[in-house]
Amino acid sequence: MVLSMFMTNTSINGLIGRGSMFVFSSVQFHKLMHIPSDWKTGKLLDLGAGDGMVTKCMDCHFDEVFATEMSSPMRWRLEKQGYKLLGIDEWSDGSKLYDVVSCLNLLDRCDKPLSLLQDIKKSLVPETGRLIVAMVIPFKPYVEFGELSVTK
Numbered sequence: 001m002v003l004s005m006f007m008t009n010t011s012i013n014g015l016i017g018r019g020s021m022f023v024f025s026s027v028q029f030h031k032l033m034h035i036p037s038d039w040k041t042g043k044l045l046d047l048g049a050g051d052g053m054v055t056k057c058m059d060c061h062f063d064e065v066f067a068t069e070m071s072s073p074m075r076w077r078l079e080k081q082g083y084k085l086l087g088i089d090e091w092s093d094g095s096k097l098y099d100v101v102s103c104l105n106l107l108d109r110c111d112k113p114l115s116l117l118q119d120i121k122k123s124l125v126p127e128t129g130r131l132i133v134a135m136v137i138p139f140k141p142y143v144e145f146g147e148l149s150v151t152k
Helices: 009-016 026-033 053-061 072-080 113-123
Strands: 041-047 062-067 100-104 130-134
Touching: 026 053, 026 130, 041 053, 041 113, 053 062, 053 100, 100 113
Parallel strands: 041 062, 041 100, 100 130
Antiparallel strands: none
8 A cells, every 4th residue: 555655554544544443342341440330530541542432432431531642643533532632751741640541452562561551650540540451462562653663
């Protein structure tokens, strides 16, 4: 495809409206978190939120929803849905603590997964903050952005 000469696969998918991810439904989110459907808390941060389809399963439970995403077309989709976009380094600068951080199918897509996990730990509300992690197994890095671009 001609676009792949100057765009990542994620950006191509965002541009043409493909690439939505299914990790869990709203009902499955309730079960995973052991929460009732009317549960509500402060801040959600969805790291690598893609087009926001999974974020949508969680957003009604939070007063504020923040997202990060590297792909410009995906960022546009997130903004269109009203999510507050943060820069890739902005979310972990210590200015905000999050009640829930979701890191869904992202650890194999970033160049420094251990650093990412350390930053998440520092960004969670102490004692009550929750991290939701989903990871494709077997672990097979596919890094489109960063120091170690590995896409094979």
